[in-house]
Amino acid sequence: MSAPAAERAAVRAFEVHFLPAACRVRHMRQITAAHLRLWHLTALVDTATLAVSELVTNSIRHGEGHPVGLRVTCSAHELRIAVTDGCPTPARLRSADDTAESGRGLLLIAFFTKDWGVSPDGLTTWCAFAIPARRP
DSSP: OOHHHHHHHOOEEEEEEEOOOTHHHHHHHHHHHHHHHHTTOGGGHHHHHHHHHHHHHHHHHHSTTOOEEEEEEEOSSEEEEEEEOSOOSOOOOOOOOTTOSSSOHHHHHHHHSSEEEEOTTSSEEEEEEEOOOOOO
């Protein structure tokens, strides 16, 4: 297999499981940012870590105390972030008025990503980013 073909076929990923605690949000952002830099995806660091913050925070707040899992997968064309908790109630877009202190997380994710969704069992919320074209 040629080097360009091997690069396109390669899938990079990491997965972390942790008990729900507010301090974990920062840790998951840091771990994600480090991997994205390692994978030469610095253009996605800000928006991807924002998505990690929102999805992990939602799982900690609404996951009913179940352990949380973060999986980040990178293929040739897509970066996918998936957060799993033990709560079968699916995440959903909410509307928040100007004075609300929360409720906008999935709206941000919907704005910054190419797609997002919830697994059929409601346990995993995911989002996907297009991989930026590499400069020659």
